[in-house]
Amino acid sequence: MRLYNTLTRKIEEIKPAREGEVGIYSCGPTVYWNQHIGHMYAYVQWDILVRYLRSKGFKVKRVMNITDVGHMTSDEDAGEDKMEKGAKREGLTVWQIAQKYIDQFMQSMDLLNITKPDVLCRATEHIPEQIELIKKIESNGFTYKTSTGLVFDTSKFAGYADFAKLNLNKQDSGSRVEVDPDKKNPWDFLLWVTNQPNHIMKWESPWGVGFPGWHIECTAMSVKYLGETFDIHTGGKEHIPVHHTNEIAQGFGAIGHQTANYWIHNEWLTLKGEKMSKSLGNVYTASDLEKKGYDPLALRYLILTSHYRQGINFSFESLDSAQVALNNLRELVLAAKFDKGRPTLSAEKREKVDGFISEFDEALGNDLNVSKGLAVLWKALKSNIPSEDKYDLAISFDEVLGLRLNELNSKVQDTPEEITKLVNKREEYRNNHDFENADKMREEIEKLGFVLEDLPTGVKVKPKK
Template structure:
């Protein structure tokens, strides 16, 4: 399995710390507002990573945080407190705002068939863990005090700029309002914020009443649930220069080493070439797609067609295209199922090596930095291949453990069984096609002829029906009929 590791800037062979086990931590949402489809893009991609490992036989523990604590900050130690802004906007308490938008986020996860993370941890429920971690960092001599709080001293960590490959002086040049002008370097960051009497969320700490800086929650919670060293840390590419750089610095300060062996970053979903933002009015939600009549898995299908490091340019037209393709896929799977029901299994199987080859190609796509577009393209190739219906159906359903498109369930929904108790012959007629009364009568006639051993008449009727495009199969007192 190869994964593109931001630490090394190349595709690295994945080596788990424990055999057959993968610990994955994903930076989760800040729950001050709705999560739009751009936010959800990342979670579909990381869900594919989790599903890939599980498919390949790994046991996975997936941990995701929920940032529900107010910060002074957007990404850095500047800007408005998002939680308090949300509370003011809606006339609700910060706690109610968090609950409301956690609910919205969970509904979006479920609509997109994203596997629920094994642990979803809220920052406000892990204040003690954050304090304990900061104490370690302080004890190891990586901090200094200002009027605003306890600051991480990046000059104590010489590799600070390595992860982001950025020139810090350039990155931090220009007019940025510093909340804490006493900081030695603009990129030093607050671990614990004090002296903010107007801030609503406050906790006691060794450094005074206040609240944690943003970055500390991820280091505290990832190591709590996955250990000081774990396998994979994921997040959006915007996290590389500040949030993840600071997480690495904090872990170095606390443990003398950084936490994750592989850092994975996703590109963004753009909307008609623009970044999604509330001010542009293009912050479409998963709920909006549902209200417009789309199956939300259409968005999942569209996202899977983009590699996580390429990103996706979303447009209504591309969503339309995805809907057509996904519906076609559902139709194909349900047709395969119907033909299998009608014709039975174990017919015209290919050589066992043939099926294995397809399986091998699928695994190759997954092991290639979990390349979902490649895996999906393979599914379409498989459909056109010479494999038997039975093999195609089995492979598609098997692969859907990774795709998460609910192929089996949707195929079942498509097959609307029509049952009719024939009046005279008392057989049950099961049809997957619309049958007229005349046709039903004819089928009944045929059964009566068969029972009277008038096989030439029965055959004649069967041929009539076939010429009208219906295929019949007799099965234990039932007749299955399907449109050819």
């Protein structure tokens, strides 16, 4: 499989550090508010990545963090801890806020059929690991103390600017300068915060009572669960200049090298060209869409029509189209499912089936081109290969696409055998252009309480309402 690696700015072949296994770390949600569909965009895309690698036989270990402490209202250490802000807003404790929004996140994952990570780890449950890592960074000489806490000295890491191609001379770091006047460089960032005595979540540490900076949790937990070198690290493109740049610096400071061989970043889901955000008031959650009468899987379908590095401009018109397309797709899959009898594949059709399989595989393997994979599914369903082969292909592609096509059922399944026999007889007559007898069959079927619908893909049987 090939993916675009931000580290090298190239599409590269993924070569796992351990043969047959792939370790993936994904920056997860900060659980102080709802995870909206802008957030869920990335999680659907990474779900496709995990599913695809598993379909290729890789043993994937997927780790995702839950940020429940230390993420300030700005990514650059400024402002208030988002968790405490959320707690004040809702009159709950920080711990209740965390639980409330973890639940909301898990519910959105379910609605969008996103596979659960193998490890879902909370920052507050890994304080000792973070302290241990900071101690290593400190003993390697990468830190200094200020009145705000313990700071990472970015000037000690010569490659600090490389990952994000930052221009450190420009000092266009905005709020970074105001955050802590004692910082030697505006880029330096907090590893441990000690100057907030009123912060509710706090722990003892060698640097005083306080709490970890936002970035250290990801380095500590990825190393704990995936080792000092692992394969893939995912995140939104906004993480490149600060969060991931700092993770790379922390890896270097603690263990002498950064941790992930492939850093993969997604573009955003936007609404009218703007990033979805609470401050703009343009926020929808997966369950909001459900309340509006949409199937959440229509959003998943819509996301599948985009490439993770292109993002998508969300609109309700496009969601409507996705809903229609998904419904049509389901019709085709159902028609294939209930079309009985598998004729022997001719060599020509066998070749077609194999062609669809390799085209799908090639699309996904080529930097996760899932929209092309979806197009291959459509092409297969509309082709002249036998229905059962169509159905088999749909179910196998759907292990990657995750549209729950294997759960589809229609009333057809409950059709009594007697009716099925009549339907098949009618098909025989129709194939022989004996429409008179075919119509008689239809009448008989209707007398027995069933109606027929002739679709381009075959005939559908439904009980009369």
